[in-house]
Amino acid sequence: MAEKIVYQRPKSWVEGVHSHYCPGCTHGIIHRMLCETLDELDIQDITTGVAPVGCAALMYGYIDTDFIEAPHGRAPAVATGFKRIRPDRLIFTYQGDGDLASIGMAEIVHAANRSENITVIFVNNAIYGMTGGQMAPTTLLGQKTTTTQSGRDPLRAGYPIRMSEMLASLASPCYIERVSAAKPSHLNSLKKAIRKAFKNQMENKGFSFVEVLSTCPTNWGMRPTDACDWLVNNMIPYYPLGVFKDFD
């Protein structure tokens, strides 16, 4: 009887490597969805990734495409510089909330506003993972981090920024959707969104932005499954899933 393969390493995942992500961290799931998309659209060898500064800084160790490393927050500008010269190639950025919504706020807003024909994967885990759990612009009210030890207080630290909604207020971007990586039932939409964000670029439709709600069990101080529940119970109510803009 012929064997039926139900699960295997995506071709775009670098052979023989395991990621450095903490156990249960959903960065890994998002990476996998990205690789599957590159495989299915057969675009691995015409795609360049722009790596962020954050826990995903070493993502080129796992995803087998060309890569440019960007300074903290500047990935959209790096991608812009590349894509304007090579419109025949695809480019994506993969950025955390510190990277994209704090230090890189200007670059993401202006890339969106020019509707650069790029794909942005925005990993919102409501914390600075890499530097050890400090407050992010997306940290929820009351959420404890190493720099908001009694919980985020809006009087001192403002309110969490909803990036998808904010970018959707601009006239130019093509596609903006928020999805989640926390539950198996979320993964279909996650994959579909990433796929669409690349398809848009292939069809020269312009700026496509996928915000992925993601966990950081280590810095949230939770077991991985509890982190997934916490995301569903606390993040989704404030960051509702859905499509905020779609030019289709």
Place this chain on the structure above:
Amino acid sequence: MAKTLMKGTEAIAEAAVQAGCKYFYGYPITPQNEIPEYMSKRLFEVGGVYLQAESEVAASNMILGGGATGERVMTSSSSPGISLMSETLSYIAGQEVPVVVVNVVRAGPGLGGILPSQSDYNQATCGIGHGDFNLIVLAPGSLQETVAMVQKAFDLAQTYRTPVMVLCDGVIGQIMEAVEIPEGHGKNLSHPEKWACGYMRERGGKRNIIRSLFLDPDELEEHNRKLEAKWHEIEKNETSCEKYLTDDAEVVISAFGTVGRIARSAADSLRAEGYKVGLIRPLLVSPFPYKDFETLIPTCKHILDVEMNWGQMIKDVNRGVKYRLPVSFYGRSGGMCPGVEEIEEECRKIFAELS
């Protein structure tokens, strides 16, 4: 192209286009605005890209991404804007991406003033960003030389895969002179398929990663060793200096950029009065032509360093002459330019003391 009367900033832009640069990313700042303005029209004509970035931070990152294609890319700015680019320039050097940055220096610190200055010599030659790296810095003294240096900057950037700065002052930017802009060869000297992004398909699935992150100290030291070896190669091959009437000169004026040109006039008229004066002018201020300065030791009695700042190059002059010659300084700051007579007067004083 025939000799035409052009403004400095426009000559810079056209020289870049003739050198095959089709991609420009930048942010407005006086006194270099005519460069992006010219490019916004001109690059359209040659099928290139002009993009006004949201800031110099973004512009520098756009040339990082643009440079990662292996094509000839540039930005231009002036002092405060260059400060904003410094983090990226460190990445660009570490990631070995060829880019050209034109810096039309204005007077600082802070917002300072928009008039000519050389007050960013230190920043350009030894403080452009964090980490152990060097920037190639060319310092033109006339418009024709600026044209040549802008074109050469692209060759240097691609030959060594490194950021290159053309350090001008506002005089160069704003002066009008007759210049001839040669058609550069425009040839890509960097073999992009070997290292740039966007060639994975052509390379049969082999990818390129452009990065400066090496968490393993052995690996980072190895990378830095490679950068250092490259710098020694650059020092060996590219160091360049003009020496004018220095063979028998008792007093040698050291100066770079526009001041070199002013000092040359001073040297000429002092010679006519019988004073043995010469001029030494680094054409590249980084790598610095220390050896050329060393050759002055046997004959020269005194060096007068003249700059449009409070004496930033003087440490390199002293190092060049191995601290064996007296070096004095004359400079102006804040947008003031040392005049020919002022320099002559300084020289006469030195001769009076020598005799």
